[in-house]
Amino acid sequence: MPLPVYLLALAxxxxxxxxFMLAGLLPDLAADLGVPVATAGLLTSAFAVGMVVGAPLIAALARRWPPRSSLLAFLALFLAAHVVGAVTESFAVLFATRVVAAFANAGFLAIALTAAAALVAPDQKGRALAVLLGGTTIATIAGVPGGALLGALLGWRATFWAVALLCVPAALGVLRGLPDTRGTHGPHLRTELAVLRRPRLLLVMGLGALVNAGTFGAFTYIAPVVTETAGLGELWIPVVLVLFGAGSFAGVTAAGRLSDRRPGQVIAVAGPLLLLGWCVLGLWAIHPAVLLPLAFAQGALAFAVGSTLIARVLYEAADAPTMAGSYATAALNVGAAAGPILAAFTLAAGPAGPLWAAAALVAAALLLAVPGRRVFASAATALTR
Structure with a gap:
């Protein structure tokens, strides 16, 4: 992989x-701002909704802009949103900063996905995507648990300040690693939007949304599972987050080596195992001996399946070179927005309710994937149609 791909992964x-950091901060954040945990969980959905809306909108507006300048501008906006979030006493203001940060993230990721895909061979899009998502999974290994620990020691606001500071080296990496080129001159925007009529593209976007809805729904409310269902102390929350993140990194790395050539095998093997894992957790998360190893396994399986599906979006949208990244980002974050909302309704049944919601969402994805399995025959199909 070219060095700029790894520098994009840093951002x-x-x-x-x-x-992801709110998964370890929700109880304290909710208590500080005087809102229920379920209401605080909507901050995750607010971020995801901003990603869904922002990805195609900002990608369309910025498709002719110089990539490096655009990426730096989005990082600056992201930093500013976290500074405001760190000092506000209002849940409404914090909610708004999450939407703004999501727009900045959406614009950055949409452009970064397109830029990364352009830096590699046409049949290596899955590997490039895996490197970028590797930045996300490392965040779940180090950044999110570290943020949860920082929040436990110094309060949730300290985590927001830490994220703002992380933007500085990320911006330097983009500035020094990416060439200062002009904007991309691809097909007309109407032509790129027309690819959204393709059933194959809509299928993989829908499947990616369902699987990621399950992942985000369960992950957002993992803290109550650790402390209430399993009966562990608060300091065990970062441990579970580290295990989930380590599994995520393992899963996305393995999928990156397989999703370009054998996407069907990844879905056929990892998909049913992911469903089984959520069911087992729903039944036996009360036992730490079950919760801890399955946190790793579910992270690996969820990101292996999810990243493979999102990579397929890039292949199926190959005729939309400036918008494909936004379609992939939107598919990922439709699930990220819907998952916590759906999971919040299941909290009335207990802390393990979101685990069962995740199982139901993955089951729906697998049922839809069976009649559409030809889309996973090989990565080359999208390149030769």
């Missing part, structure tokens, strides 16, 4: 830390 790490 994705900073943004991924912010996107």
């Amino acid at each position: 994705v790490f900073a943004m991924g830390t912010s996107e």
